Amino acid sequence: MALRDSDPAEVGGYRIEDRLGSGGMGVVYLARSASGRRLAVKVVHGQYADDDEFRARFRRELAAARQVSGAFTAPVVDADADAPRPWMATLYIPGEDLGTHVRRHGPLPPGRLRDLAAGLAEALRDIHRAGVVHRDLKPANVMLADDGPRVIDFGISRAAEAAAMDALTQTGRVMGTPPFMSPEQFASPHEVGPATDIFSLGAVLVYAATRRGPFDSPSPWETATRVVDGVPELAGVPEDLLPFVRLCLEKHPKSRPGPDELLHLLREGRLPEPRPGTGRPDTGRPGTAPAAPPRRRRRWAAAVAATAVLAAVAATTTVLARAGGSEPHQLPAGWHAWHRQAVDPTGGNPDTVGPSGPFSRCVLADKALLCAGDSIMAARFSLADGRNVWAKPMDPTPSEVRSSGGGMIIGTRPGAVYVYGADDHDTKTRSEETQGRTTYTVQALDPDTGEQVWRTVVSTNTDGIGPDTAGAVATPDGVITTVGNASDSYALLDAAHGRVRWRHRLPESLTASSGDCELSGAGGQPYLTCRHLDEGTAGRTHTTLAQLDPATGRSRWKVTVQGAQYLYGQTRGHLVLGTDPLTDKLTGLTLVNASSHILTTVRLDTPRNASGAHLVRGTVYLTLTSGSVRAIDPLTGRERWQSNSTVEQPGPPTASATRLYLASPTGRLAALDLRTGQVTGTLPGRDDGDNSGSETAAAPVLSGDALYVPYGTRAVYSVDVHDL
Template sequence: MALRESDPAEVGGYRIEDRLGSGGMGVVYLARSASGRRLALKVVHAQYADDDEFRIRFRREVAAARRVSGAFTAPVVDADADAPRPWMATLYIPGEDLGTHVRRHGPLPPAKLRALAAGLSEALRDIHRAGMVHRDLKPANVMLAEDGPRVIDFGISRATEFAASDVLTQTGRVMGTPPYMSPEQFSSPQDVGPAADIFSLGSVVAYAATGHGPFDSPSPYETAMRVVDGTPELDGVPDELLPFVRLCLEKHAKSRPTPDELLALLRDGRLPEPIPADEDTRPVHVPKRRKRLWPAAIALGAALLAGVFVATVAVTPEAAAPADLPSGWQAWQKKSRDPSVDKEPVGPSNPFNRCAATGRSLVCAGDDIMATRFALADGRNTWARPIDETADDLGGSSGGTVIAARSGRVYVYGADDRPIGGDGLSTTRYTVQALDAESGKVIWKTVTGEGDAATEPNSDRGASIALPDGVIATYGDESKYYALLGADDGRVRWKRPLPDPENQPCLLRSAARHAYLVCAVFTGTDITSTSISQLDTATGKPSWTVKVKGDVDLAGQTDGRLVLARALGTHRTLTLINAKSHVLTTVKLSESQPEESSVHLVRGTLYFTLPSGSVRAVDPSTGRRLWKTDSTVEQSGPPVASATRLYLGSPSGRVAAIDVRTGRVQATRAGRDDGGDLDLLTTGITAAPVLVGDALYVPYGVRSVYTVDVRHL
């Protein structure tokens, strides 16, 4: 890159030879020392040079960077925090950066990927031991030098964040590169610690393996949304590195491994032995992140391939990890207000069928409630909306569900019963709505169908799904179409006909940020096969279709493969479809599972839950049963899991916490008797508990929720 007239001839006695690049923090030059050694010399922009606080922090960070081993950082040769424009010189690392290399030559082969993962883990281990955090690990900061990859560009990013003159900081904007930032860098940048670097490491390795980041999007806003709430796109990551990447990309900082644990995983194919729970089955409360339990289903046969790396760092001492609870959290129990026009109960009362958290809100739906909001911290029930908002409410609906909740919005559906004529007849108009989770305000509302032949856009029944692009729902008065309603305004982006609504009923499903159409194929009165089609979200057209024998449904995706289980009958096999090659594999279960089992794919493990409270964990890739236990939770809803525990809740509010590694019931909490008159014989879907850090929110009874700190179950 050619020098400009405004560029200096020398800085600090070092002759400037070329301009290597520039960014928001400063300009980087290729310089030469008196002995002929080539240096990378970064000169800070003038806007930071005028800030005294910046200079103090810059000076501290230069000193801290010198403490890191020369094997893992570009050694600091010289620096001057008191110069008119502060500067720092490090050894120059020739070669392409990782981003440029992948764009020119494609993803790295498996052997080089393992070396990259091991080398970065070693680099972060050394950086964190020196009391520093990188905060901006990304492909552009990883150089592929002749003697191995190294990380560059350090000592400035943290200092500039605290510069009083920095307009970005003053306006509350976060700093970093969105596709490679951690969730906490968006939600609570003041609390960012070493675990943020681990998340970035997972994103960098995924990029090197696939040529794209796991949360890439054309929109920075949508990228941030995917980082905080979305599922990473890991298709193309080699199977042996998937456990490594997935552990790095855990949403909660305390659930991520340390560099030492990652190196053990690469070397031995497993993480260090966990600390066992006490014999009286109470969970171990461990305040430090490095002492947590880990799932055992990690198979990684990669040998440790050491690499020499240099790290870009900024000072952020690690503090003891506090309880991971929403700000201001306290234990609470609340019941939603009744928002319906007709206050007289119609039919039996039911619990919520789904709740979801976003921002500071827990939003629930079901039993005639379209949506109701509880504050995560104290349970204040600030608003509630009925499923039917017309003034002439005819009652009789027990519907309502949360289609999705993300980035402060919640997607729900409405079912307005409207009188026609004067004979007491009515028709129902269905809508999908986007609400502001904090205020309950309707952001947009789109009619999807009206009349007896229209389909209720209920996600629980496969009639709608939510993706980052918006909501895909069955559409039209005769339910002959499916359509994408844009996330921003609810307008129909495209509309496509269903294959054969009368003779080939279809369900809308989603997995790993992709939409699928699952259609039953009849021969006479029997379902003889099922077609699975991935939908192109840009057009709605099927990208590919695979036909599977029998009646199956999509449980989700893990390790790059869709997992399908029988919709009806005894479970004896699973069907796996490679999401990239579309190759179909049948996996025999080591133990048949009863017809009454509900099937749930959670964090890569398949769980079969029975009304009696029995739970069986199965490895979907092999069909092998991992464990079987009696959860003591009857008629449980879908389970939710952290990295170490599986949680189940019953309609009465009973909860069990199960070790995902062994199946051992570690803790239980009895049901509650303050949830109203619940008719358990007619109870349908029970909402899954919602886990926000260490806070578990348990829907139960009639429109009721309570919360508990899972460390003290």
């Protein structure tokens, strides 16, 4: 690349011979020392030269970078952080960078691709051991030397981004190259660490294997959105490298393995057991109650909104600006702290009695909060101000003594929310044949208006057994639910009209009403879990877990597990099962590989009883009514931490990337550090909920930085998590 008139003749006594390239942080020159050694000299842009804090950080990073071995990187030879334009010189690595090579010659063959994966993992191991985080690992920063890949252009990256982080409250700058950045670089730049380089490693390998990145799109904005919230495109990646790449591209930083573990995976074909405290959470369905429907994965909506500024930049090292004097919180438009109570579904009828307590579940749908419970089939709250737009009762014609109980939201799809209803047949108005019976329905409601899209009767009985007992699962094809007056079958109700598309009997002698079978979802798939009494034994049981094909209802595969176990959810490619710790002390967990269906049993460090067990972001949380919480790594059984949340009778927890949130039926809220369990913030309970029962509340719901907390009687309040 030809030198320009403005380029210096020498830098630090090194004669400049050519221009190698430029980026967001500086210009790189080919230079030669007095002894004839060729060097790559990077001169920092003036915008950093005028920043004293950058210079201080640059000195510290240079000291760390000098400790990095030169076996897999370009070692630092010289530098000057006090020059008018700070610079650093590294050994020049002859050869093409990975990006240029792939553009010219196409994807790497499998053998060379595997060598690249090993070389980059070793390079990151050395870089991270020296206390350096690269933060801009991309094909252009990987040199294909004769003796293996070398990583270049580190040292400045850490100092430059650190300076940007300090300035973020003024300018909103974000550093990196969008196609190879990690989700946290968009969502929470202050929390960027070594795991960011692991994500970039996965993206670089996909590029080397396919000549495209896993999140490529025509615009930087769309690329950033896909990085944060999209599924990577991995077609063309060799089969034996897919597990390696998928682990690198986990959305949550703690879900990604370290370089040593990746090297072990390449050598042995599997990961070693994580060390205590280094578990890698993944998204999974919390909750142990067999009837609990699957939770939706929390989407990084805050991060996607923040990346909108990328539309104006090129897909290179970028500096983004946002107006204003402080980093804005990611809150719904017009949001303010609020608390609201849904309307009384009985219309204030004093003759109608029934349960009184918090909502059982709340979900986000169509930019609103939808909640169900306490005889409300569903109620809609505005995210910004809590306005209760509409509320539908479980039973439109309640009897004198209401028995239909709380409502349940099964799931959502665009334009509809799936719920269940119960119509108690009033003894004054119904015939003797129907007196005392309850008709259970599954319904699809319009989230905007609450109007009924369709309604399907699934059972009529006197037992109080409906879809809430054995669960119901929302799938793209519709709702899989138990049906029949004896709840002895399960069926698919299609999404468009609620018509029964297929129907099958539950295993012989087992019914949903006995509590032996339930439908649940994990990892985006529906499952049927049934507990069987072993013949000729005194109370011994075994459990079958079957993945259902939504198109036919048939089992795709089935496994048998000893004992009475329940499906907690899925994490890192494993289904997690365990006992109900309220009735049976939890001594271990059963893992089922979702691909190979191989069973593994892990023992807990210490057997535990608990009032609830919840799989959230790849960690099992055991909660007690006293407020005690224990975090268990489900892949090893090791206890990560134990904490007193100060929240009595906590409901299911919710987690962000950094904190765990628990709430009580009275609305007391606690935020715990996800790594240590330390309580970092609390809010007291509220006295406006009129709740005196012992029910647990629904899990809090996060939307960006807004947390929505169900409590009291049909009540919700909202708080900015930055205020905790």
